[in-house]
Amino acid sequence: MVRSLEGKIGKGGRMEGYIPCEVAEGFFPQERSVVVTDYSGRRLTFFVDKDAVKVKSEPNGEKVVNGYVVVSLLKTLRDRALVNVPAEGEDSLITILYKSIKRYL
Numbered sequence: 001m002v003r004s005l006e007g008k009i010g011k012g013g014r015m016e017g018y019i020p021c022e023v024a025e026g027f028f029p030q031e032r033s034v035v036v037t038d039y040s041g042r043r044l045t046f047f048v049d050k051d052a053v054k055v056k057s058e059p060n061g062e063k064v065v066n067g068y069v070v071v072s073l074l075k076t077l078r079d080r081a082l083v084n085v086p087a088e089g090e091d092s093l094i095t096i097l098y099k100s101i102k103r104y105l
Helices: none
Strands: 016-025 031-037 043-049 053-055 065-077 080-085 091-095
Touching: 016 053, 031 065, 031 091, 043 091
Parallel strands: none
Antiparallel strands: 016 031, 016 065, 031 043, 053 065, 065 080, 080 091
């Protein structure tokens, strides 16, 4: 079954949503390191622009905080979704559980 995700339209006309992540400082002031979990439970690390991350409090030094990173939804099938994480220098495709996507924060 293919599902639709109503929400904000992002770059390239793709639907955007948010997925949970752990957020830490990046190497540069405008960069954040995010750790997301794919559908199989693997933890993947990406470096994204600070504006792509939503947190209640900013990470500081070695302090890691919970937050959300914006993703573009590319495709859904059954309980999984193929999303694009806007990683620095490259776009990264991962498959996640569909139910982990939040439409709005």
